[in-house]
Amino acid sequence: MIIAERKPMAEISRAVAPYKKVLVAGCGTCVAVCWAGGEKEVGILASQLRLARSAEGNEIVTLEATVERQCEKEMVMELRDKVSEVEAVLSLACGAGVQTMADVFEDKPVFPAVNTTFIGMPESEGVWVEMCGACGDCYLDRTGGICPVVRCAKGLLNGPCGGTRKGGKCEIDAGKDCAWVLIYRRLEKQGRLDLMRQYNAPKNFRAVKRPGRVQAVKA
Amino acid sequence: MNGAIVAFCCQHSAYPAADLAGKLGLHYPEALRIIRIPCAGRVDVIHILRAFEKGASAVLVLGCEDGACHHITGNTRAKERVKHCEMLLKEIGIDGRPAVMFSLSPNAPHKFVRVANEIEMVTRELREAR
Numbered sequence: 001m002i003i004a005e006r007k008p009m010a011e012i013s014r015a016v017a018p019y020k021k022v023l024v025a026g027c028g029t030c031v032a033v034c035w036a037g038g039e040k041e042v043g044i045l046a047s048q049l050r051l052a053r054s055a056e057g058n059e060i061v062t063l064e065a066t067v068e069r070q071c072e073k074e075m076v077m078e079l080r081d082k083v084s085e086v087e088a089v090l091s092l093a094c095g096a097g098v099q100t101m102a103d104v105f106e107d108k109p110v111f112p113a114v115n116t117t118f119i120g121m122p123e124s125e126g127v128w129v130e131m132c133g134a135c136g137d138c139y140l141d142r143t144g145g146i147c148p149v150v151r152c153a154k155g156l157l158n159g160p161c162g163g164t165r166k167g168g169k170c171e172i173d174a175g176k177d178c179a180w181v182l183i184y185r186r187l188e189k190q191g192r193l194d195l196m197r198q199y200n201a202p203k204n205f206r207a208v209k210r211p212g213r214v215q216a217v218k219a
Numbered sequence: 220m221n222g223a224i225v226a227f228c229c230q231h232s233a234y235p236a237a238d239l240a241g242k243l244g245l246h247y248p249e250a251l252r253i254i255r256i257p258c259a260g261r262v263d264v265i266h267i268l269r270a271f272e273k274g275a276s277a278v279l280v281l282g283c284e285d286g287a288c289h290h291i292t293g294n295t296r297a298k299e300r301v302k303h304c305e306m307l308l309k310e311i312g313i314d315g316r317p318a319v320m321f322s323l324s325p326n327a328p329h330k331f332v333r334v335a336n337e338i339e340m341v342t343r344e345l346r347e348a349r
Contacts, residue, residue: 008310044307051313
């Protein structure tokens with residue numbers, strides 16, 4: 001899923017400072033799971049905004065809404081009545097959601113209230129780790145399902161650097177596992193250690209075209 | 220609700236303590252507004268923020284003692300939420316109105332009154348400092 005973190009309040013307040021009525025719009029998918037932009041976070045941010053502005057003596061009216069996925073135009077369209085009532089929209093969705101919202105409601109300023117950080121998975125309660133760099137050239141078949149591109153601090157493709165610490169930790173951050181130690185252990189468990197001797201050619205950076213676009217092929 | 224001290228009281232601990240305080244004729248601040256809840260863990264960040272929005276001068280979350288929660292972890296969850304709420308309030312810089320969590324047992328009416336009086340004193344000092 002896509003992981004995001006809420007922006008600092010000062011930045012959000014600055015963005016909506018000129019407006020008296022805003023819609024705080026959440027997304028019920030990825031950012032809801034990582035506690036950054038679901039229905040609950042929408043309520044909290046709207047309440048914080050009202051409290052802060054009321055303390056300044058400059059009241060703000062907030063509408064609150066959360067759609068299932070803010071990255072789909074059809075779902076964002078559900079908000080048209082609410083958007084028509086406000087001067088600006090504060091979106092707690094990932095970058096794709098914010099841009100979809102801005103595309104659908106071109107006449108309204110749309111501000112992001114979160115920073116989209118990475119594609120990851122939950123490691124423990126309240127902790128998410130990066131798992132995929134969306135590099136467009138997947139190596140997971142050769143590395144036991146562990147991505148060296150993002151999980152190795154140096155993104156090495158052919159085994160560990162010389163700095164792996166005792167206990168299989170990364171030299172850059174002792175709190176993180178060396179991705180190549182994890183890969184070795186996984187392949188060992190699967191009896192596929194021969195893959196460690198296989199040479200991985202330098203990464204094909206042309207595999208990712210910006211902006212990315214995938215056309216599905218109908219069966 | 221202007222100036223009220225909102226006390227979310229767990230029905231297994233703080234609420235019976237408040238009840239007992241009443242029966243014993245103990246005095247607690249008039250500004251105290253008691254809200255009976257099934258467990259301190261029921262209180263969410265948004266409830267505390269909304270109380271402040273409605274003009275509360277302080278919010279108390281009163282739950283069971285450590286290890287005595289009827290819902291196992293309700294009181295520890297409440298503690299974490301109140302701590303998170305403190306951070307959110309600090310972030311928006313509103314004049315130091317306190318959100319505090321206390322643990323007490325159902326047979327502790329004197330502690331209930333002490334906590335209520337202490338928080339009332341804090342809010343009075345804050346009001347005077349403004």
